[in-house]
Amino acid sequence: MNLKKIPKDIAFLTKACMPVRKRIKNNVIAKMKCILVENDGVGLAAPQVGLDSRLILCKESPESENIHVMLNPVIEEKEGLEIDAEGCLSIPDLAVDVPRQTRIKVTYSDENLNEKNIVAEGYFARVLQHEIDHLDGILIIDRGLDNGFFYKGKQLSKNEVDKKFLK
Numbered sequence: 001m002n003l004k005k006i007p008k009d010i011a012f013l014t015k016a017c018m019p020v021r022k023r024i025k026n027n028v029i030a031k032m033k034c035i036l037v038e039n040d041g042v043g044l045a046a047p048q049v050g051l052d053s054r055l056i057l058c059k060e061s062p063e064s065e066n067i068h069v070m071l072n073p074v075i076e077e078k079e080g081l082e083i084d085a086e087g088c089l090s091i092p093d094l095a096v097d098v099p100r101q102t103r104i105k106v107t108y109s110d111e112n113l114n115e116k117n118i119v120a121e122g123y124f125a126r127v128l129q130h131e132i133d134h135l136d137g138i139l140i141i142d143r144g145l146d147n148g149f150f151y152k153g154k155q156l157s158k159n160e161v162d163k164k165f166l167k
């Protein structure tokens with residue numbers, strides 16, 4: 001299992017994933033946690049490691065040690081709107097200004113298939129929306145605002161970004 005990146009692995013990263021119907025093997029989740037931590041990420045979705053499953057890992061903040069494991073997450077309620085810069089482990093060196101809801105309620109199943117829900121605000125809500133987007137094959141490139149694309153700090157047009165990453 002390794003981290004998938006665009007443009008090379010675009011096929012994994014732009015398709016919707018299948019629902020999870022049984023427990024995910026512990027070693028799969030452990031390996032994903034390793035990849036998340038090694039890459040200094042705050043979230044990782046299954047398609048980013050080549051798995052066709054609606055499974056995400058999320059931290060509430062960069063400093064948080066706890067990693068939420070969520071199967072089949074669904075946003076049930078959402079409110080507020082805020083624009084902020086996001087990066088993605090699968091799109092190195094690109095920062096994109098993305099509008100996101102500021103408060104969301106998400107239902108999901110935990111690792112043991114127990115149904116749960118969580119209300120997330122601010123940074124954590126943003127991470128969840130980013131990771132849940134991955135499960136539908138949606139990337140920050142698709143969500144970015146005009147004039148909101150920065151590659152290694154240099155502003156690029158949406159066209160330039162598409163040419164560079166979505167070829």
Ligand SMILES: [Zn+2]
Nearest residue numbers: 087088089090
């Ligand atoms: Zn991402």
